[in-house]
Amino acid sequence: MNPQAEELNVVLKAEGRVALKLLSERGKSIFFPRKGLVAQGLEARGKAINASIGEAKEDNGSPLRLMSLANLVELDPAQIFTYAPSFGEPALRDKWQAMIREKNPSLGNTEISRPVVTNALTHGLSVAAYLFANEGDEIILPEHYWGNYRLVFSEACGAVLKTFPTFTEGGRNAEFNISGLSAQLKSPGEKKILLFNFPNNPTGYTITEQEAENIVEAIHSAAQSGKTILVITDDAYFGLVYKNGVFTESLFARFANLHENILACKLDGATKEDYAWGFRVGFITFAGKGLSKKALAVLEDKAAGRVRGSISNTSHLSQSLLLAAYQDASYKGEKERARKLLKSRFEAVAAELERHEEYKEEFEALPFNSGYFMCVKLKKGDAEAVRQRLLSRYDTGVIALGSLIRVAYSCLPQNQIAALFANLYAACREL
Ligand SMILES: Cc1ncc(COP(=O)(O)O)c(C=O)c1O
CATH class of the missing domain: 3.40.640.10 (Type I PLP-dependent aspartate aminotransferase-like (Major domain))
Known part of the structure; x- marks a missing residue:
C-alpha cells in the first residue's frame, strides 16, 4: 500500500x-496525492516565473482563451477556463x-x-x-x-x-x-x-x-x-x-x-x-x-x-x-417558484386519480408525496405492453418497470395530466 x-x-x-x-x-x-505534482504546484504558486501549471496563459497571466467561448459567459475567465481543484x-x-x-x-x-x-x-x-x-x-x-x-x-x-x-x-x-x-x-x-x-x-x-x-x-x-x-x-x-x-x-x-x-x-x-x-x-x-x-x-x-x-x-x-x-438574492425565491410549479402538478395528478374511481379497475397508484415521479401498479397485464400501446396509439410516453408504470409528472404541463391518465386507462382496457 x-x-x-x-x-x-x-x-x-x-x-x-x-x-x-x-x-x-x-x-x-x-x-x-498531496506529495506529487500537487505539492510542487502549490510550492510554485506566487513565484515570479511559474512554469508548473498544465494550463496556458496569455502574456498578461490571464487564461489563454478563445473569445468565441469567453464572450458567452460574464464571469471572470479565471473562474471558467482554469482547472478547479x-x-x-x-x-x-x-x-x-x-x-x-x-x-x-x-x-x-x-x-x-x-x-x-x-x-x-x-x-x-x-x-x-x-x-x-x-x-x-x-x-x-x-x-x-x-x-x-x-x-x-x-x-x-x-x-x-x-x-x-x-x-x-x-x-x-x-x-x-x-x-x-x-x-x-x-x-x-x-x-x-x-x-x-x-x-x-x-x-x-x-x-x-x-x-x-x-x-x-x-x-x-x-x-x-x-x-x-x-x-x-x-x-x-x-x-x-x-x-x-x-x-x-x-x-x-x-x-x-x-x-x-x-x-x-x-x-x-x-x-x-x-x-x-x-x-x-x-x-x-x-x-x-x-x-x-x-x-x-x-x-x-x-x-x-x-x-x-x-x-x-x-x-x-x-x-x-x-x-x-x-449568492444571488433571488435564488431562494426562484427555487420556491419551481417547487410550487411541481407541487401544482403533483396536486393535479392526485386530483385526477381521485376524480376517476374507474381507474382503479386497471391500475392503482403507489404512495407518492414528493419528487418528480409517481408510479401506478397495473391490476393485470404487462406494463411494457401498455407502454408500447401508449406509444403507438396514444402519442404518449411513460416508463415501464416490471408491473409498474412510472409517470414523470415533473415534465408535464398541467393541461396534459388528465389526458395522460385517460390514455393510460384506455390502453390498459384494450390489452
Ligand atoms: C435517485 C437518483 N439518483 C441520482 C441520479 C443522478 O443524478 P445526476 O444526474 O446528478 O448524476 C438520478 C437521476 O435520475 C436519480 O434519479
Missing part, C-alpha cells in the same frame, strides 16, 4: 474507527456545507465533512461505491430503486443489491416497510451498507416524520447490537416535498451523530435541486459519531483521490455559475 494511504488509515484507526472498518480494500488504498472550488464547498446545515436544522453543530465536489450524483455514488463496496458486499435498499444503481454498485464494484419490499400492503395508503429493513439489518455479517433515496425515484415517495424515526430506531438498534453500518443517502430530489407530515430533512442528519458504529455518507447536488441537470455538479459529504475533524478530512482526501483518479476534477464553469447563483 502507498505510504500516503497508510498515513490516512492510521488517522482513521485512531480517530475514525468505524470508517476504517467500512472502507473497501480499494477505499483503504486510495489517497489524495479535485476537491472542488473551495468557496462552493463551504457554501454547500452551509446550505446542508440550513436545509437540515437538526444537524445543529454536528461536525460534518467539507463536501467534495463530484461530477454530479451518479459520479458521487460511484465514488461512494469505490470507497466502501467490496466485491460480494451487499447493499441493502428498498425494492423500488433507480436502475442505474445496478451499473454503479453491481457491474462496477461487484456488490449485490439486496432489496426488501418498499411498502407494506395497503395500496395508496401503504407505509414504508420498516420490518423489511430490520430483517435485512439482522441478517448475518457485521458490515451493513444501506442505501436510501428520498424523495424516491421511481415511486415519488418520501418517508413520513414517524417513519423516519422508526428507521432511525431500527438502525440504531442494529448498531447497538454490534453491526457496523454505512448509511448512504442519495438526496438527488431533496426539498421537493409536497405534503404535510412528510420528512423534510435528509436522513443523513439523523445518522450524522447517532452511534459510534454508524457512518453517514450523503450524495446530493445541483442536478435536480437546482434544475441544472447538465451542469454535472454534485457533492459527497461524510459524518459519524466519534469521527474527529481529522478523520473526516481523511475521508475527504480519499474521495478527492478517487475524483482525481476518475475524472480529475469537475467543470470549473459549472461550479462558478452555481456559486454565483447561490
Whole structure:
C-alpha cells in the first residue's frame, strides 16, 4: 500500500474507527496525492516565473482563451477556463456545507465533512461505491430503486443489491416497510451498507416524520447490537416535498451523530435541486459519531483521490455559475417558484386519480408525496405492453418497470395530466 494511504488509515484507526472498518480494500488504498505534482504546484504558486501549471496563459497571466467561448459567459475567465481543484472550488464547498446545515436544522453543530465536489450524483455514488463496496458486499435498499444503481454498485464494484419490499400492503395508503429493513439489518455479517433515496425515484415517495424515526430506531438498534453500518443517502430530489407530515430533512442528519458504529455518507447536488441537470455538479459529504475533524478530512482526501483518479476534477464553469447563483438574492425565491410549479402538478395528478374511481379497475397508484415521479401498479397485464400501446396509439410516453408504470409528472404541463391518465386507462382496457 502507498505510504500516503497508510498515513490516512492510521488517522482513521485512531480517530475514525468505524470508517476504517467500512472502507473497501480499494477505499483503504486510495489517497489524495498531496506529495506529487500537487505539492510542487502549490510550492510554485506566487513565484515570479511559474512554469508548473498544465494550463496556458496569455502574456498578461490571464487564461489563454478563445473569445468565441469567453464572450458567452460574464464571469471572470479565471473562474471558467482554469482547472478547479479535485476537491472542488473551495468557496462552493463551504457554501454547500452551509446550505446542508440550513436545509437540515437538526444537524445543529454536528461536525460534518467539507463536501467534495463530484461530477454530479451518479459520479458521487460511484465514488461512494469505490470507497466502501467490496466485491460480494451487499447493499441493502428498498425494492423500488433507480436502475442505474445496478451499473454503479453491481457491474462496477461487484456488490449485490439486496432489496426488501418498499411498502407494506395497503395500496395508496401503504407505509414504508420498516420490518423489511430490520430483517435485512439482522441478517448475518457485521458490515451493513444501506442505501436510501428520498424523495424516491421511481415511486415519488418520501418517508413520513414517524417513519423516519422508526428507521432511525431500527438502525440504531442494529448498531447497538454490534453491526457496523454505512448509511448512504442519495438526496438527488431533496426539498421537493409536497405534503404535510412528510420528512423534510435528509436522513443523513439523523445518522450524522447517532452511534459510534454508524457512518453517514450523503450524495446530493445541483442536478435536480437546482434544475441544472447538465451542469454535472454534485457533492459527497461524510459524518459519524466519534469521527474527529481529522478523520473526516481523511475521508475527504480519499474521495478527492478517487475524483482525481476518475475524472480529475469537475467543470470549473459549472461550479462558478452555481456559486454565483447561490449568492444571488433571488435564488431562494426562484427555487420556491419551481417547487410550487411541481407541487401544482403533483396536486393535479392526485386530483385526477381521485376524480376517476374507474381507474382503479386497471391500475392503482403507489404512495407518492414528493419528487418528480409517481408510479401506478397495473391490476393485470404487462406494463411494457401498455407502454408500447401508449406509444403507438396514444402519442404518449411513460416508463415501464416490471408491473409498474412510472409517470414523470415533473415534465408535464398541467393541461396534459388528465389526458395522460385517460390514455393510460384506455390502453390498459384494450390489452
Ligand atoms: C435517485 C437518483 N439518483 C441520482 C441520479 C443522478 O443524478 P445526476 O444526474 O446528478 O448524476 C438520478 C437521476 O435520475 C436519480 O434519479
